Amino acid sequence: MAVNLNTEIQMLKGVGPGKAPALQELGVHNGADLLEYFPRDWEFLPETAQISELTPNANVCVCGVIESTDYHKFKRKPIFEIYLIDTSAALRIIWFNGGYLANQLHPGMRLAAYGKVAKYKHQLQMTNPRFKILREDIPEHDPKQLGGAVYPASASISSGMLKYIVRKNIDELSDCVSEYFSESFREEKNLLSRKEAFRQIHSPQDEKHLSAAKRTLKYEELFLMQLGLAVRRYRMRSFAPSIAMKFSPQLDRRIRQRFPFFLTEDQDKAIEEIVHDMGEPKQMNRLLQGDVGSGKTVVAVYAALMAIANKTQVAIMAPTEILSRQHYHSISRFLEGSKVRTELVTGKMSVSEKNRLTEQISEGEVDIVIGTTALIQGGIDFQNLGLAVIDEQHKFGVEQRAKLRKDKAPHCLVMTATPIPRTMTMTVFGDLDVSVIKTLPPGRGRVTTKLVSPENRNKAMEYIRGLVKAGRQAFFVYPRIESGESDRNLKSAEEEFELLETCVYPEFSVALLHGQMPQEQKKNVMEQFRRGEINILVSTVVIEVGVDVPNATVMVIENANNFGLAQLHQLRGRIGRGASDSFCFLFSESDNETAIKRLEVMQKSTDGFYIAEKDLEIRGPGELFSTRQHGLPDLKLANIVEDFEMLRMAKKDAEQTLKEDPFLDTQENQNVKKAIIKNSAPAWG
Template sequence: MTRRELIQRLARPLERELATGCRDRVVAGGLEKLVHNLARPFPEVIELLEGYAALEPDARCARLREALARLGVAAAPARAPAKTQAPVEEPPATELDAPVDAIPLGPGGPQKMRSLGVRTLRDLLFYYPRRHEDRRTLPGFAALAPGAKATVVATVLSKSQVKTPRKKMLITQARLADDRGHKLTAVWFNQPWVMGQLREGEKIVVTGRYTVRGRVRNLAVEYFEAEGGEQLSTGRIVPVYSLGERMSQAWLRRSVWRALEAIKEVPDPLPEELRQELGLADLDFALRQIHFPESEQHLARALERLKFDEFLFLELRVLLTSGASALVGQIFEVREEDLCTFLDALPFEPTAAQRRVLDEILADMRSERQMARLLQGDVGSGKTAVAAAALYVAARNQKQGALMAPTEILAKQHFANLTRYLWPLGVRVELLTGSMKAGEKKRVYARIESGEVDVVVGTHALIQKEVRFRELGLAVIDEEHRFGVMQRRALLQGRPDVLVMTATPIPRSLALTLYGDLEVSVIDEMPPGRKPVKTRLLTQRSRKDAYAFARKLIGEGHQVFVVAPLIEESDAEVMAEVRAATELAGEVAAMLPEARVEVLHGRMKAEEKDALMERFRNRDFDVLVSTTVIEVGVDIPGANLMIIENAERFGLAQLHQLRGRVGRGGEQAYCILIAGDTSRKTMQRLRVIEKSTDGFYVAEQDLKLRGPGELRGTRQSGLPDLQLGDLTSDVEIIESARSTAKRILEADPYLTEPEHQALKRELQLRGEAVGLREII
């Protein structure tokens, strides 16, 4: 680049700075930073503008005129003599909710913004970069490694376009030079529009694959942009955005920069006292640094604040909508002697995890606020015993308890367990299911209404209008995601304490957001003596080995589950599922001719499924082939092997749930995963199940690999898409946001206090983006 070109390039931003009143806002990061980058051949200019940011406006203007004079550029006439120059008035701050065209966007700019969903300056500032690139020190051409991908800044010397005669491919070429004079050729394939974007003498930022063939040095370009006069694309940590059609990174960066220029200070919805207590940056700083970070540390501070806000407004919305923050519930007296009586009567010693979780539940029951707690525990961890203890405390307070399960077979299983725990202590337990005869149901209804029954276990039959509790104090809901909101509400009239149980391992971060109106308790310890299920991953080539092992176990008197590939549920595919089940059952029967084989599929009615599972539990047959996910919690003590065909079609958490169906009788159990797809990625994922029997570890890995939207049940949960927050790594931020939301609403349940008005308005503005899964 010639000396004249260098002077012109440096003079442009200096002239613009002078014309806009010397406010040091023309260049992101300040004019001084630009001068240090561009004015290396002019050390007198660097010296003259040293400390520019600290000067008063009139002193800045004087220095700029002197700098331009030394460069031989005539400065614009002064508005007034330098000594008496009045300070330039700052334009009034643009409102955050002003339309986006309040800033200059260029031809078609507003339409481009609308295609991104951006209509206001607020929308634009909250349109976060998807990543950042460190372009503070980009390499020269001499430092590039052949075959490597690189980002460089270079000047366009010339450009040309040719069409190859054979393949009829259009090739655009640009001869580029770096700051040290080294040259190479940038190449674009079949992108005719590039010619119109390249301007000789202009600096561009280019990313591509560098190749060397003899003396020919090429860069196969993947992406490029003009550097621009505002220095937003080089010499800094640069934001990279998701783009719509016919827009460039440089244009979007410039637009965001102008929006930040136009807004003097972004108002902060969080009270300053709260920000200081939590050690959070203010919102103005966070938004400026997320787009144009001055350092990695500033970017980290910005991310922390903006992630916190995402989770805070999610938790506030859930707590406010559910009313869980201020509901008054039951108040139970928890007597030490009652607790000792229950624990002494258990046929086993509770684990430390069970005792810890029980303490958390009993603390809620003592409180005047309605208990709303999620009890998580892996299969066999002892959730039912903990629920039984809570139901016993309710009964000792002359209050009734109810446990609602999604299927009759599960309800009967819970009824048997609760009877074993509670009947010897004088607690009257009843079962109520839809299949009971009308006369039998009427007698149960009468006993519930009169208070002769202490604990009722049942299915949806518990929420029929004929069921009238004398005084329901505690409702336990097993696998609540199997019930609709209205079904849960029907059970929860009268505001009993609520305990939700699930055997599906849910990562804590997901539980805190997906079940935002519930406290979370986790039984993370298995009872001593329980043998982990041995898991083996096989390919189709070794499939016969799996069934040979099944033959051996059946010969020893054990039973086997075989799960067919998961088929998406839709009307068009129901018959395909039935065919798949029937065909697989035929294959299994051929491979195991001595075994009795039955089939379970989605076409069967609920009562048919329950009856078939009951027959399997009674050992009426040896192998159950199923194309549906076998009921969570179903206890088949004789089943010691599970074979899962095409295991890659299931999520890891689902596979872990399926594996938990075997080994319930106390003997060693096995699970064999047969992979239809043997790609490296698939095998790596399935080996998580092979290597670990920890359900929460498996669920964490599932969350990392597939994301929250893909996990079973969460796509319909109302969980919002998070722009910055990461459920796999932001547990501490989520917990801080949740406790802060609860504290705010405890002090001000409806956000009516003056210090919470900005918070309330921000919550309303974000309302559409914040999802909700309502439990109570």
């Protein structure tokens, strides 16, 4: 039976109904899935040789049957010894300190051993070679085919069996793939054909052929991602007309009078870019990224007032109620005494209150509406939405952003206080123009970060006592609310709150704040802390964003090694918001070298962009963002950090392709068009 990419997995050679469930557990349901089930590693073994033909210092692979085993554990250097025989001779193989092999290798087993042959007491032997047990359940296991691909396996199916199944089907399946690029384009970019790339990725002749296959398939992944983003961006600009906002020097003066300070150069540049975008009859889609405390809210207020001056409404959406309330209070302060009406929408509002407010919004009586996802959960319809501001954009998926816009096309400004590495601005945020605020407003105090070892803990606590006595306020942040069985080493906010309140700092007012508390209680605690009635606030990461208390100049982060660098930087951003110097203490009892190295990055720098790049290097892109959340295809081979130069090339090529063929209508682009419709559906939504 001829197979193709849509052939069900159980119908492929070597599978059948017995092995199909194990493959389906790995996400392999048809021929296309098997073709794209890429190896996790590749082994290239020396040439297979007969034992009788071995010579000293040769690097070879030998295959045979284990004739005997022996463990000499009482020697000065314990050794595990076997004799391997093939049809020509026997070979002594030893492993120093190899007692662990006594339960793995037994007489009668078929074994491949690869390493260097040496002469010892007139006898050839191998010392500490790598080896592979040759399984009997793969009948066509050819010693010449040892090495090569190593697949991600499971308890139900081994890497060897996966390799066997792929080898059985690779030629027929790779013949079914469509080419994405013309021959001339492939020659220019030094790419293999897709058919050859799939063959070589699964069954490479050598490392050179493997490298060419990986390069081709990585480029393909990145090109499709960038083309999907470019299409989404093009469609937003071309088919989502927005109100062209009028602007004048008089309007600029009126807006700036609302701010009791001069704006920084970076803020002015961001405003200039936003004013230009909002003046166009096509939708603005701009990302405003700036370090914690850099003044993004001021820029957002400027954009909002420009929209209101053009007789349109503004929606501001934040991921948490604490952050939305923070925006409501700070924006209300800027607009005090003005005719601008600002309202806060929360999930806790009564039905009658929400109905009344919804009606006023639909009648155009409210200018700025601030809220959480309650803004997109039905019922709220703006009379004339001109600007949508989405804060902490990385916490919202592309579908949630689209819901806020609904059938209208307001200008869209998305903000984040998490500095984004350039690799991610080209992927997750690749459909947005980017404005960056790097400089902090003048008059901010310095923030000093200290990594505190267990032996210096008491000393740090006494130092904090002195700071609080002097009138400063402090945050104590913990990784979880309550203690649990899963990891007793993690400290909890509830337990430590009691300890701090009764034993450590009984002379101070200590309060607890976490996400599971009733909303009214959280609001009251934050207000008391803001007014200075609480000296020490014990919290979870609920204070990561949206808490602005200039007098809070001390932060302790317990079990700091359990947080990512970007999150630690976000937390640290809650202090240093006033003129006084601030102190962040990272408490960690981990002796893990990688964990210590990460925390030392925090101690070394307060530059969020530097920290974000380091976080991406250490943790990898997979942990930092979900491509599916943002409507992008998953990357199976490419890595946006390691393959950054290729990413840049793919972005440039994708943009050029769309410039030459905006609708991808030419015959040459039909296959890539089908691929991005399949993989990046939101781009065509």
